[in-house]
Amino acid sequence: MLGRTASSLFWMSRYHERAQNLTRLLEVAYRGAIMSHAGQDAGTHWTFALANAGCDDRYAQRYDEVNIRNISAFMIFSKDNPLSVRTCLELARNNARAVRTSITAELWEAINTTWIEFTDVSQQSVTPERLPDFLAWVNQRAHLFRGALLNTILRDDGYFFSQMGNFIERADNTARILNTQYWTLLPDSDIADDGAMDRYQWSAILRALSGRRSYRFAYPNARLKAFNIAEFLILRQEMPRSLAHCYAWLADTAEDLAQFYGSREPSLDLAAEIFRTLSEKQMREIYQEGLHEFLTDIVGKNNQLAHQLSQDYNFA
Numbered sequence: 001m002l003g004r005t006a007s008s009l010f011w012m013s014r015y016h017e018r019a020q021n022l023t024r025l026l027e028v029a030y031r032g033a034i035m036s037h038a039g040q041d042a043g044t045h046w047t048f049a050l051a052n053a054g055c056d057d058r059y060a061q062r063y064d065e066v067n068i069r070n071i072s073a074f075m076i077f078s079k080d081n082p083l084s085v086r087t088c089l090e091l092a093r094n095n096a097r098a099v100r101t102s103i104t105a106e107l108w109e110a111i112n113t114t115w116i117e118f119t120d121v122s123q124q125s126v127t128p129e130r131l132p133d134f135l136a137w138v139n140q141r142a143h144l145f146r147g148a149l150l151n152t153i154l155r156d157d158g159y160f161f162s163q164m165g166n167f168i169e170r171a172d173n174t175a176r177i178l179n180t181q182y183w184t185l186l187p188d189s190d191i192a193d194d195g196a197m198d199r200y201q202w203s204a205i206l207r208a209l210s211g212r213r214s215y216r217f218a219y220p221n222a223r224l225k226a227f228n229i230a231e232f233l234i235l236r237q238e239m240p241r242s243l244a245h246c247y248a249w250l251a252d253t254a255e256d257l258a259q260f261y262g263s264r265e266p267s268l269d270l271a272a273e274i275f276r277t278l279s280e281k282q283m284r285e286i287y288q289e290g291l292h293e294f295l296t297d298i299v300g301k302n303n304q305l306a307h308q309l310s311q312d313y314n315f316a
Contacts, residue, residue, distance in 0.1 A: 003314030005102055006161045008095040010315065012103075012111070013149065014165035015092035019085050020142035021173040023135050025049040026075060028207045030131060032200065033068065046071045048204060052177045055083050068128045076134075077123040085138060089115055092145075104152040107145070114141040157260050161313075163253045168306050171246035174209055175302060178233060179295035181205055185230045187287055202229055209233060209241045230291065231283040243298060244278045250305070251275035265312035270305050274298070 025048075032045035046066045050056040055075060063070045078084040093115040096108060118138070126134045146166075153159045178185065184201045202224045206212040211233065218236060219228050237244045254268035286294045309315070 001157045001161075001313075002316075004316030005099050006157070006313050007310065007315035008099045009102065009158050009161045010165035010309070012092050012095040012099070012165065013162040014169040015088045015095065016111075016142055016145050017166050017169040018083075018173070019088035019092065020139060021169070022053055022075060022083070022085050022088065023138045023142070024210065025052055025208050026071070027132065027135050027139070028204050029071070030068070030135070031207070032204060045204075049075070052180050052208065053083055054176065055081065058083075068131070072126060072128075072131060073123060076126070086118065089118055099158075102158050104148070106152045107148040110141070110145045110148040114145065117141075155256075157257065160253050160257045160260065163249060164257075164309060167246045167249045167253070168302060168309075170241060171243055171250070171302050172299065174233060174241050174243055174246065175295050175298045177205060177208055178230070179292065179299060182292045182295060185226045186291060187227060199224055202226065205229065205233070211239060211241060214239060227283060227287075230286075234286065235278060235281060235283060244275075247271065247275040247278050265308075267305060267308035267312045270301070270308055274301050274305065 029045045029049035032048070046068065047056070049071065050059050050066070053075065058081060059066075059070075059074055062074065074081055074084065076085045079086060081087060093111050096103060096111045100108060121134070149159075149162060153162065181201065184205070203212060206215050206224075206229065215224075215229065215232055218232055218239070219225075222228055232239055232242065234243050236242050237248050239245055250271045251274075254271040258264045258268050
């Protein structure tokens with residue numbers, strides 16, 4: 001496969017995953033903003049979304065006030081924000097169009113229709129009252145893309161590069177959210193009063209990673225606890241957005257690529273190495289080493305993996 005084809009498939013999946021992650025952050029922020037929490041105003045919840053999306057500095061350069069209208073304009077519809085939902089969907093579609101003959105009709109239809117319908121929506125029409133429905137629509141379209149990819153794509157190198165893009169982006173999102181909020185997940189938090197503020201922050205992290213309900217299944221007899229939440233989102237492989245789950249997929253996909261091409265590139269060994277680290281660690285070890293330091297290291301290694309993969313397979 002040509003390097004530019006592999007790159008387009010990688011980024012097609014990565015940008016779709018990023019768009020869905022942004023949508024989930026906005027859903028969490030909207031939910032928090034309309035609910036009353038002692039000592040918080042609506043801006044606090046939108047700031048949570050901005051910080052976890054890595055958009056806070058760019059936003060501050062353009063807006064003086066944090067409110068729902070400015071956030072919607074910047075994080076959903078802005079053509080100038082490289083991390084907006086619009087930008088992600090446009091770049092995903094552009095990458096898919098570049099490899100139109102390498103993907104199925106069903107997958108192209110899912111991608112192209114999403115972009116066409118998104119551009120038909122005016123920013124003014126998405127009022128604060130309509131925002132949840134619009135975010136739900138974007139989320140559903142992301143699921144449609146993922147379903148079309150998993151159910152129609154041939155299991156060859158194109159599929160493998162798409163999977164690498166998806167799970168590198170997902171791991172990045174999980175690690176960054178946890179690292180941005182790491183201080184709420186330290187062991188001392190379990191000893192504290194477990195007040196409304198703590199419960200909200202923990203719930204927000206779980207909801208941002210689609211884990212609020214599944215946490216209850218994984219820990220049926222336990223209330224929300226910082227230790228359990230950190231373990232759930234870092235080390236529990238059965239959680240689809242945990243770091244361990246992402247790297248289980250990445251390590252398996254690395255093996256598939258190695259077998260497909262009959263050679264083993266450095267990026268594939270790096271994916272296996274990160275997975276071993278996550279498989280062998282215990283949560284108490286991570287706390288002893290430093291949660292912030294551990295997550296910072298994972299973010300760095302995840303970026304290193306993406307960079308090495310692009311070098312190994314000559315991404316254009």
